[in-house]
Amino acid sequence: MRRASCNMKLVDRYTPILLTVGLVLWVEELFTIEWSYPYCLSQSDGPAYAAQGMPLPYWMWNGVASLEHDFMPLAYILNVLILSLLTFPAIRWVLHRVVSYRLKWLRRVIGAAGCLLLLSHVALTGLLISTGYYRPETSLGLEGYYRYTDFRPVRFGLVHSNATVCQPSRFWFPDGWRHD
Numbered sequence: 517m518r519r520a521s522c523n524m525k526l527v528d529r530y531t532p533i534l535l536t537v538g539l540v541l542w543v544e545e546l547f548t549i550e551w552s553y554p555y556c557l558s559q560s561d562g563p564a565y566a567a568q569g570m571p572l573p574y575w576m577w578n579g580v581a582s583l584e585h586d587f588m589p590l591a592y593i594l595n596v597l598i599l600s601l602l603t604f605p606a607i608r609w610v611l612h613r614v615v616s617y618r619l620k621w622l623r624r625v626i627g628a629a630g631c632l633l634l635l636s637h638v639a640l641t642g643l644l645i646s647t648g649y650y651r652p653e654t655s656l657g658l659e660g661y662y663r664y665t666d667f668r669p670v671r672f673g674l675v676h677s678n679a680t681v682c683q684p685s686r687f688w689f690p691d692g693w694r695h696d
Contacts (some may be wrong), residue, residue, distance in 0.1 A: 528620060531627035532608040538633025539607070540599045544570055545637065548675045551576075551667040556682035564682035567656050568675065571598055573667050576656050587650035 551567035567573035574591035578584050615623050644650040657663040670683050 528623055528627065531623050531630065532604065532611050534627050534630030534634060535611070536600050536604045536607045536630070537596065538630040538637070540596055540603060541637040542633055544595060544599060546675060547673070549573075549672050550670045550683065552670040552683055552685040553662045553666040553668065555662045555666075556684040566670075566682045567667050569595060570672075571595060573656060573664075575650065578651065583649055585650055586653045586656055587645070588654070588656055589652050590654075 547570060548568045549570045551569070551573040553564070553567070556564045556566075563579065565577045565579055567576040569575060569591060572591045572595055574588045574595060575585045578586045611623070611626070615626065641650070645652060655664045657666070668685060670685050
């Protein structure tokens with residue numbers, strides 16, 4: 517009996533963290549920033565594909581097969597960390613104000629929901645990597661054409677499967693693409 521109460525104290529204690537990370541993972545999965553780069557303006561050697569990710573780009577269709585995307589795990593983890601650090605104070609404040617410590621059962625339910633959100637997303641990402649949908653890479657850049665540092669944000673919106681065409685940005689790249 518004592519061990520069970522100890523585990524419940526852990527859930528109570530980590531509820532804001534579990535909820536924050538779980539929500540961030542799914543919000544990051546549903547909403548994105550589309551990223552452009554200079555090669556989008558002059559696709560002389562083949563088509564260009566948009567990079568996706570919020571706040572940093574971490575995946576893009578590689579153009580080899582319809583169900584393969586280059587995936588940067590380091591940028592993805594950094595995105596989750598940044599968004600979690602930004603949203604944690606608000607979620608903690610809301611939980612503290614809305615769910616009093618007298619309603620321990622509700623706090624535990626919210627903690628369990630956060631844990632389920634987190635674990636389901638980790639499982640989905642693992643499945644996407646293991647099936648080859650996400651191909652882990654160290655960079656989204658393509659040597660001789662563009663570097664990771666060339667990406668610039670174009671728009672914010674929902675993630676959709678037709679976000680593969682790169683939208684040229686004359687705002688960011690008025691001179692277009694120059695092959696160096």
